[in-house]
Amino acid sequence: MRRYERLVLVTALRLSGNLPDAQDVSQEVFLKLYRNLGKMTSEEAVAGWLYRVTVNACHDLRRRRGREDSLENGRAIGLRRRGPAPGAHRGERARALELSLRMLPEKERAALVLRDLEGLSTEEVARALGSSEATVRSQVSKARVKVKGFVERYFGRRS
Amino acid sequence: MNCAEWETRVALHAGGDLTGGEAADVERHLGECSACQAFWSDLRESLAVLQSAHADLPAPGHFTAVRSRVMAELQHRARPWRRLAWISGVAVAAAAALLVALWPARVAPEAPRLLASIPPAPQVAKVSPPAAVTAAPSIPRAFWLEAPAGSSPRPGSHGTSRGRRPSARS
Numbered sequence: 001m002r003r004y005e006r007l008v009l010v011t012a013l014r015l016s017g018n019l020p021d022a023q024d025v026s027q028e029v030f031l032k033l034y035r036n037l038g039k040m041t042s043e044e045a046v047a048g049w050l051y052r053v054t055v056n057a058c059h060d061l062r063r064r065r066g067r068e069d070s071l072e073n074g075r076a077i078g079l080r081r082r083g084p085a086p087g088a089h090r091g092e093r094a095r096a097l098e099l100s101l102r103m104l105p106e107k108e109r110a111a112l113v114l115r116d117l118e119g120l121s122t123e124e125v126a127r128a129l130g131s132s133e134a135t136v137r138s139q140v141s142k143a144r145v146k147v148k149g150f151v152e153r154y155f156g157r158r159s
Numbered sequence: 160m161n162c163a164e165w166e167t168r169v170a171l172h173a174g175g176d177l178t179g180g181e182a183a184d185v186e187r188h189l190g191e192c193s194a195c196q197a198f199w200s201d202l203r204e205s206l207a208v209l210q211s212a213h214a215d216l217p218a219p220g221h222f223t224a225v226r227s228r229v230m231a232e233l234q235h236r237a238r239p240w241r242r243l244a245w246i247s248g249v250a251v252a253a254a255a256a257l258l259v260a261l262w263p264a265r266v267a268p269e270a271p272r273l274l275a276s277i278p279p280a281p282q283v284a285k286v287s288p289p290a291a292v293t294a295a296p297s298i299p300r301a302f303w304l305e306a307p308a309g310s311s312p313r314p315g316s317h318g319t320s321r322g323r324r325p326s327a328r329s
Binding site: 152 | 206210216
């Protein structure tokens with residue numbers, strides 16, 4: 001469990017946007033893993049399975065809650081301060097990450113998190129999301145462009 | 160950026176998703192187009208911001224909390240008899256409480272023995288009716304029905320036979 005807790009909790013945190021939900025999802029995912037341990041053939045299979053189940057659990061949680069507050073949060077962001085983003089304060093970057101992910105549609109967010117933050121290949125992302133590689137590429141490219149625009153607005157840089 | 164048709168490919172290239180000929184095409188275009196070059200650079204920079212923030216992990220306590228919750232849940236599930244015993248105990252207690260609450264209502268309270276305090280009726284000597292009464296002629300039933308009220312007593316409506324009442328204990 002310790003081996004995979006970073007994978008599950010951090011992915012759930014990026015997808016759900018808050019720690020309490022991420023912890024609920026993580027608990028659910030690890031209990032499912034416990035029930036399905038016998039079906040796992042390799043460590044690689046476990047990681048892929050965990051990503052898939054975590055993404056699905058986050059989607060289910062969001063549907064249960066019936067909320068989609070990403071746009072409101074995105075609109076609430078004005079120009080914060082001027083300065084180069086890479087040199088931004090750690091807390092500011094964390095806030096920019098959180099808000100830019102919230103701004104994205106659910107599927108684009110999942111694709112971006114798995115591909116650009118977790119570093120999975122396009123093929124692995126497609127498997128985790130249950131979609132094609134072409135779809136993932138499209139989602140990832142759209143998400144990157146949106147995130148670029150958001151980060152520039154957040155740090156008050158040119159758009 | 161004026162090169163809208165390049166946007167998707169530049170975005171993919173910024174994240175290292177293009178290989179071979181596709182990547183070479185984009186590289187060539189970036190060398191010729193300053194706007195796309197700036198777009199590509201900004202994409203890389205924003206991704207770098209996100210990736211550096213992503214590398215900061217939550218505090219260790221959050222991982223510990225998840226671990227504890229999972230272990231507690233697994234231990235709880237590993238001993239289903241405890242849960243069963245607890246549920247059974249609650250059910251038995253509830254049934255007992257219900258029984259105690261309803262028991263007095265289901266059994267009728269015993270009637271107070273008031274009759275026991277009533278003294279027995281005095282013994283009355285049997286008196287024979289007078290001969291005139293016993294020898295009275297029989298009157299047709301229709302007469303009694305038609306006679307005005309109080310005009311004539313019904314036979315047997317008075318006399319000693321009425322004064323005898325059954326014993327309280329019979």
